[in-house]
Amino acid sequence: MSAVTVPRPRFQLYVLGPLLALFVLIALGAWLNPNFLSYGNITNVLARSAFIGIIAVGMTFVITSGGIDLSVGSMAAFIAGLMILSMNALLPHMGAGVPVILMGVLVAACAGLLAGWLNGFLIAKVGIEPFIVTLGTMGIYRSLVTWLADGGTLSLDFGLRGLYRPVYYGGIFGIAWPIIVFAIVAILGEIVMRQTAFGRHVAAIGANEQVARYSAVKVPRVRIATYALLGLLVGLATIMYVPRLGSASGSTGVLWELEAIAAVIIGGTVLKGGYGRVWGTVVGVLILSLIDNILNLASIVSPYLNGTIQGVIVILAVVLQREKKAADAR
Amino acid sequence: MTEPVLAIRKVSRLFGPVQVLFDVDFDLRPGEVHALIGENGAGKSTTMKILAGYLAPSAGEVLLDGQPVHFPSSREAEAAGIVMIHQEFNLATPLTVEENIFLGRELKRGPFLDRRAMQAESRRLLERLHCAVDPGARVSSLSVPNRQMVEIAKALGLKARVLIMDEPTAVLTHRETDTLLEQVDRLRRAGTAILYTSHKLDEVARIADRVTVLRDGRRVMTVPAKGLTEDRMAEAMVGRELSDLFPPKGTPAAEPVLEVTNLTVPGFVRDASFTLRRGEVLGFAGLVGSGRTELMEGIVGLRPATGEVRMAGRALPHGSVAAARAAGLVYLTEDRKEKGLLLGKSLTENLTLLALDRFGRVLIDKAAEERALTQAISDFDIRAGDRGIIAGSLSGGNQQKLLLAKTMLAEPQVVIIDEPTRGIDVGTKQQIYGFIARLAAEGRSVIVVSSELPEVIGVANRIVVMSAGRIAGEVEGPAITEENIVRLAMGLNHRKASA
Structure with missing residues (x-):
């Protein structure tokens, strides 16, 4: 067969689809409730979506490399628990001050990195399916945090809460910290995915691991790096999350993994791997939280149906992906 | 009728x-x-x-x-x-x-x-x-x-x-x-x-x-x-006369570039030793299943192996494709669809995957990548209607040329090419033989693994014949005949020697 060129259609639904959906949602929200576009509401929506958003950026890399991580929700809960316990334990020795909080941040970052690395090690070196490994660690972290909290809730000492609170509630130039952190993570993530050898290698492994191996790509190392990066970002999300409530329990972060995966898929990353885009994931996260927000603001549809609508959107996104594949196959 | x-x-x-x-x-x-x-x-x-x-x-x-x-x-x-x-x-x-x-x-x-x-x-x-x-x-x-x-x-x-x-x-x-x-x-x-x-x-x-x-x-x-x-x-x-399918052979230098000693790939190859000289085209013949591909994959670190591989006198670590590539040794697979190219990705992404470190330290220099593609298209005569197409929509011959271009971008001293012309038409074959001869003339060394006897005979200065996981013998100069190679490949000389 000779090389067949297909003239690209000017409008590509699978590229612009998520963006279009986002604009439609924003227009809908503004039309239903005048408060929707208010500063307070927008800040609220963006700040709440920051946790899932930061995690979803990491998830984009894992999924692009052909993997999956189901453990991120429990991991976040476990890290939150560890962080609170270690800060409470250090409080009597170091006194209520910024150093204690910095130690907590360090614990969270290290725990996340280690937990992610462990997932990656079991997957890339021991050779167990990602689904199985992370299903296992999902159960392990969930039960560990419940055990640490003895079935109840772990609370950050009141002496520290006031000090730590601004990390979630404060901000600069009127923009809340979680939003700033999310934006930085997303921009860096997009650059790493699009412009660096690591991003290229991640996509190559997801497209065809054999080809990557034969092209001198260090496949196990890159794979582990994607999970470790995700773990680190889970740690970062936890650092932003703990000051919000100042507590952690067995029900912290439940279903975060599904929301993160859904955001990645809605954003146009291919679930089987080989192609991923971080900006799409950001759009996916925003779509999911706007739906939630609109249902709460407008009383046409019960907020209880939130999950139903999100589910329909995820499935729709995959149908659109298939159209992309059909277009490629022509 | x-x-x-x-x-x-x-x-x-x-x-x-x-x-x-x-x-x-x-x-x-x-x-x-x-x-x-x-x-x-x-x-x-x-x-x-x-x-x-x-x-x-x-x-x-x-x-x-x-x-x-x-x-x-x-x-x-x-x-x-x-x-x-x-x-x-x-x-x-x-x-x-x-x-x-x-x-x-x-x-x-x-x-x-x-x-x-x-x-x-x-x-x-x-x-x-x-x-x-x-x-x-x-x-x-x-x-x-x-x-x-x-x-x-x-x-x-x-x-x-x-x-x-x-x-x-x-x-x-x-x-x-x-x-x-x-x-x-x-x-x-x-x-x-x-x-x-x-x-x-x-x-x-x-x-x-x-x-x-x-x-x-x-x-x-x-x-x-x-x-x-x-x-x-x-x-x-x-549509034209095909005068000489094979270009004239060059003369290799005496200096060894690649030395393989007692290489064993468990289950496939036992105790293989050979040397490759600068500017030499070394053929590897043998029946399918005689362990040629496995030997080569063992040499470049794609398969677990024991024994020693030396590039320019320095021993290579086992099991590291990246180390082999850094030492100037690359392997071009026989299976271009499954192991060679990312069929769903663009030509550029395929071209630079092996040598990506040459395109920027932190951020990839995309303009340099595009220049490399332009260069590859002209150097290797890759016929793509449009540069924007994915590798999978190139014809087989052009995929092979893209794979060659990708491999050569790593600027290797030694290239191992496994079945260089499988599923490729006569005209493209002639071009690929030309590339191989040109590499040798530039002072690089090439190993050609092929199941087509006329091909190995046509391009190689010297031919190593494998049989049942062992190196059965070597032929050089006027001794390069189909008969000699087939005898070695069938294990005939080997049996005679041991009898």
């Missing part, structure tokens, strides 16, 4: 704006083998797909028993007795042989599968092919030639009147090819009409009754095979 069973008249086909077939006529008569030959991209695949109902013609008609027909899909064509055997097998590898042969038309007793009848029928079909495969074996456990036999058995089970075979011998050894050609002959005598394509023109001369040559989507000629020489076929395909 018998009437054709299946024919196409004045068929054209467009893909988007690109026309790949122009008013092609072709017919198949019962009891004949009609060979369809042409360079990659000449339109053979498209012609076959139109005959087998996979594609509809853009203009012209398909005639079955003289009546115009329209097959909405290959299923209707199969029901009419037209079966195509693809180059890439359509077998479900986790299933057994029997399950594959009866896939989609399982025999039943009431609501249950009639295993026994299917087993018996599968066994009967395989016996007709002299194939000793157990119907209960999983296809994933079969060798490539045996999978080919299962494909043919499946076609026989469909009671094909017309059999369309797309390069059935591309992956077979000499002996397996012989068996296959016997079967083709038997089917022909039973009255089956057979369309046969192959890049191996000696086979075509041996089996075909008629030959049709396509070039650039047009039919050049349809002639009886009798009296048609291979040279004449090649010329008709390329």
